[in-house]
Amino acid sequence: MRIVEIREITVPISSPIRNAYIDFSKMNASLVAVVTDVIRGGRPVIGYGFNSNGRYGQGSLMRERFIPRIMEADPDALLDESGENLDPHKIWSTMFVNEKPGGHGERSVAMGTIDMAVWDAVAKIADEPLFTLLAKRYGNGTPDKRVFVYAAGGYYYPGKDNAMLQDEMRRYLDLGYTVVKQKIGGASLDEDLRRIDAVLDVLQDGQKLAVDANGRFDLDTAIQYAKALSQYDLFWYEEAGDPLDYELQAILRNYYDKPMATGENLFSMQDARNLIRYGGMRADRDWLQFDCALSYGLVEYLRTLEMLRQHGWSASRCIPHGGHQMSLNIAAGLGLGGNESYPDLFQPYGGFPDGVRVENGYVTMPELSGIGFEGKSDLIKVMRELAQ
Numbered sequence: 001m002r003i004v005e006i007r008e009i010t011v012p013i014s015s016p017i018r019n020a021y022i023d024f025s026k027m028n029a030s031l032v033a034v035v036t037d038v039i040r041g042g043r044p045v046i047g048y049g050f051n052s053n054g055r056y057g058q059g060s061l062m063r064e065r066f067i068p069r070i071m072e073a074d075p076d077a078l079l080d081e082s083g084e085n086l087d088p089h090k091i092w093s094t095m096f097v098n099e100k101p102g103g104h105g106e107r108s109v110a111m112g113t114i115d116m117a118v119w120d121a122v123a124k125i126a127d128e129p130l131f132t133l134l135a136k137r138y139g140n141g142t143p144d145k146r147v148f149v150y151a152a153g154g155y156y157y158p159g160k161d162n163a164m165l166q167d168e169m170r171r172y173l174d175l176g177y178t179v180v181k182q183k184i185g186g187a188s189l190d191e192d193l194r195r196i197d198a199v200l201d202v203l204q205d206g207q208k209l210a211v212d213a214n215g216r217f218d219l220d221t222a223i224q225y226a227k228a229l230s231q232y233d234l235f236w237y238e239e240a241g242d243p244l245d246y247e248l249q250a251i252l253r254n255y256y257d258k259p260m261a262t263g264e265n266l267f268s269m270q271d272a273r274n275l276i277r278y279g280g281m282r283a284d285r286d287w288l289q290f291d292c293a294l295s296y297g298l299v300e301y302l303r304t305l306e307m308l309r310q311h312g313w314s315a316s317r318c319i320p321h322g323g324h325q326m327s328l329n330i331a332a333g334l335g336l337g338g339n340e341s342y343p344d345l346f347q348p349y350g351g352f353p354d355g356v357r358v359e360n361g362y363v364t365m366p367e368l369s370g371i372g373f374e375g376k377s378d379l380i381k382v383m384r385e386l387a388q
C-alpha cells in the first residue's frame with residue numbers, strides 16, 4: 001500500500017468573539033486529506049485532519065516541506081512491519097528530516113495536522129475506531145468509552161451582557177454539560193468578578209465553572225486574580241500568564257491552592273517537560289492541556305505522556321485543548337481526564353458524531369472506524385469536498 005496524494009486547504013473558522021489576547025475574526029485552519037490506495041467498502045481509504053483553533057492554517061509549510069518529504073520517501077519506508085498499514089512514527093520522522101530542535105512555532109501545527117490525518121487512515125485501514133487501536137497499542141488494552149467533556153465558551157462578544165452570558169451557560173448545562181468555562185482577563189478584575197458571579201448564579205449543585213485568562217497576565221495581575229478567585233470553588237484557573245513563563249506559574253501556586261490548568265500553547269514534549277520541571281504544577285490537582293493537533297500530533301503526544309509518567313504524572317491529569325475528536329479518541333484510548341468541547345464555536349470541525357449526547361458531563365464513544373469523522377455529517381461533507 002502507499003499514500004497516493006496529500007491534499008490541504010485553508011478553511012475559515014472565524015467568529016466575532018475575543019478572549020483576553022486575540023479575536024477570532026480572521027481565524028482559519030488547515031484541513032488535510034491523506035489519500036491511500038487501500039480500498040474499504042468500495043472507496044479509497046482517506047485519512048482527514050485539521051488543526052484546532054488558536055493557530056492559523058499552515059498550508060505553505062505543508063506544501064513547501066512536509067508533504068513533499070512524505071511523497072518523496074520510499075513508500076515502503078512509511079509502512080509498519082505488516083507492510084499493510086502506515087506507520088505514523090516513521091511518517092513523523094520523515095517529516096522532521098532536516099528540522100533543527102527547539103523553536104516549535106508553526107511547524108508543529110503543520111505536522112500535527114498531517115499526523116491526525118495519518119492516524120485516521122491507520123485506524124480506518126485497521127477497520128476499527130482509533131480509540132480501541134490506541135488502547136491496544138499504547139494503553140491498558142481496554143478503552144474507556146465514557147469521556148468527560150466540558151463546555152468552553154463565555155467569550156467576550158460585542159454587546160454581550162451578563163444576562164446573555166448566563167443564557168449561554170444555561171444552554172450548555174441543558175445540553176448535559178456539568179462544567180462550563182468562561183474567559184477572564186479581557187475586562188477589569190471587578191467586571192470579570194461580576195461576570196463570574198453571574199455564571200455561578202446559574203450553576204446547580206455538582207456543576208462547576210472554569211476560567212481562562214489566555215496567558216494575558218503579568219505576575220502581579222495573575223496574583224491579584226488568584227487572590228480574588230480563591231473565594232470561589234472553580235474547576236480551574238487557566239493560563240494565567242505567558243505560556244512560556246514557567247516561573248510565573250511556579251510562583252502563582254503560593255497564592256492559589258486550588259486547581260490550575262495550562263499547556264495549550266506548549267507545542268512539543270520538550271516544552272511540556274519544562275512546564276513540569278519548572279512550572280510548579282501539582283500532580284494531585286492541576287490540569288495539563290497540551291493539544292496534539294497544534295503540537296506535532298499524537299506521535300509527539302505519546303512522548304509527552306511518557307515524559308509525564310516518568311515525572312509521576314497520571315495521564316488522567318490531561319484534558320486537552322481544542323475540542324476535536326482526535327483528542328476524544330486519545331482520551332478514551334489512553335485514559336486522559338477528558339476533553340474540551342465548544343458547543344457553539346468552530347463548527348463543523350469541533351464537536352461529536354451525530355447522535356452522541358452529553359449526559360451528566362460525559363459522552364460515550366460510538367463505534368466508528370478511524371477518528372469518527374464519517375459520523376459527523378456536516379464535517380465529513382467538507383472533508384469529502386477536499387478528497388473522496
Ligand SMILES: O=C([O-])CC(=O)C(=O)O
Pocket residue numbers: 019053054152212214264321322340
Ligand atoms: O480562546 C482560545 O484561544 C481557546 C482557549 O484558550 C481554550 O479553549 O482554552
Ligand SMILES: [Mg+2]
Pocket residue numbers: 212214238239264321
Ligand atoms: Mg485556553
